[in-house]
Amino acid sequence: MVKLLIKDGIRLDGRKPDELRKIKIEAGVLHRADGSCYLEWGENKILAAVYGPREALPRHIQDSTKAIVNARYNMASFSVEERKRPGPDRRSIEISKVTSEALEGVIFTELFPRTMIDVCIEVLNAEAGTRCAGITAAAVALADAGIPMKDLPVACAAGKVDGTVVLDLTSGEDKEGEADLPVAIAPRTEEILLMQMDGHMTYKEFEEALELALKGCKKVHELQREALLNKYKDFEV
Amino acid sequence: MIDEGRVVLPGDKVAVTEELKAGDGTYEINGEIFSSIVGIFRIDRKKMIALVEPITSVPLVIKEGDIVICEVKQIGDAMMICRILHIANKKRQIAGEKDVAIHISNISEEYVENIGEKFRIGDIIRAKIIKAEPVLQATAKEKEFGVIKAYCTNCRNPLIRKNNLLECRVCGSVEKRKIADDYGEGDIDRGD
Numbered sequence: 001m002v003k004l005l006i007k008d009g010i011r012l013d014g015r016k017p018d019e020l021r022k023i024k025i026e027a028g029v030l031h032r033a034d035g036s037c038y039l040e041w042g043e044n045k046i047l048a049a050v051y052g053p054r055e056a057l058p059r060h061i062q063d064s065t066k067a068i069v070n071a072r073y074n075m076a077s078f079s080v081e082e083r084k085r086p087g088p089d090r091r092s093i094e095i096s097k098v099t100s101e102a103l104e105g106v107i108f109t110e111l112f113p114r115t116m117i118d119v120c121i122e123v124l125n126a127e128a129g130t131r132c133a134g135i136t137a138a139a140v141a142l143a144d145a146g147i148p149m150k151d152l153p154v155a156c157a158a159g160k161v162d163g164t165v166v167l168d169l170t171s172g173e174d175k176e177g178e179a180d181l182p183v184a185i186a187p188r189t190e191e192i193l194l195m196q197m198d199g200h201m202t203y204k205e206f207e208e209a210l211e212l213a214l215k216g217c218k219k220v221h222e223l224q225r226e227a228l229l230n231k232y233k234d235f236e237v
Numbered sequence: 238m239i240d241e242g243r244v245v246l247p248g249d250k251v252a253v254t255e256e257l258k259a260g261d262g263t264y265e266i267n268g269e270i271f272s273s274i275v276g277i278f279r280i281d282r283k284k285m286i287a288l289v290e291p292i293t294s295v296p297l298v299i300k301e302g303d304i305v306i307c308e309v310k311q312i313g314d315a316m317m318i319c320r321i322l323h324i325a326n327k328k329r330q331i332a333g334e335k336d337v338a339i340h341i342s343n344i345s346e347e348y349v350e351n352i353g354e355k356f357r358i359g360d361i362i363r364a365k366i367i368k369a370e371p372v373l374q375a376t377a378k379e380k381e382f383g384v385i386k387a388y389c390t391n392c393r394n395p396l397i398r399k400n401n402l403l404e405c406r407v408c409g410s411v412e413k414r415k416i417a418d419d420y421g422e423g424d425i426d427r428g429d
Binding site: 034035051052053054055067106108112113114115143144145146147148149150151152186187188225228229232233235 | 244246247248262264271273274275277291292293294295296298329330331332333334335
């Protein structure tokens, strides 16, 4: 068993159990996309782009009552240590699906019937927590694209390593730890948009982890806001 | 209510329903009004409506009065169907329906017996949207509207303007169209 906590509850990378990794968010980085965002979360490097709402094709996938949110999560072949075979696999198809559903929960899709909103999430460098980072980046890109939303969704993971509930797992903690709990919320109402769990936790630990993940989400939300306000600060009157 | 002129983000509370009504860029839940986009908070004091004026680019929804560039897809007895390719001065892709109908009464100022005299399938035309609901309708009346690029019906090579007619440089055939005054200049962003 690998030791994941050094004494006094400090983690291998020197963080406290409830501390996030370093996060950098930049909105509007791509010129040809309608909205975009670049995000660095620890060693994760993610680029999100939003296209549309645009005509949904082929026509039979159109919904005459609302827009389809089509998120595509893709890991670059060079994003992990061992070269990943490019293209969608079982894992990325699942993440694309849960991301689409999480984003659909906040977008006013009924305003754009028969259309499709494409969200492309490209993972350029991966180090655990990419689905959370992807949703966080996609939210900023959607806001940058001017798509009406109830809230700015945000995601963060919590988990359990060496018997301690910790926030924002690194890849070592994810692999060797006991559990991982990614959570996406709409921060204003704390409505849960995505929650998955890998591993085992007692109910008490789960509640503690969820609480911690929500706290983490709130912190990341502040950084999202800062990124958007930073891009559009010239408009302040 | 927050101060007018402040930059707000999706989910920011801007007012309550006792003060204002929810307008563009906002939504209302349980008596509270929130912003739904990134924009500047404004108040329409005449109607007491809360508005958020977008500062990002916004989804492109076709509305009445838009100048559109479209391709002729189908010609019928009473109307023709065109597919919108571009809206003048707009960069984003169109959100929603792209097929527009042009009725025979909106083809040209003069009397039109047959739409085929004025437009042919595959022509690129400029028109103005006159109705957005329930289906898109446009007009090609007025001199700036009409064909901006046409192809020869014999050999599909581009036609060159010669006075009020169009001539094919390859096969030499001469065709009639309802020509826009800037035929062949390729200015797709020309507004009104």
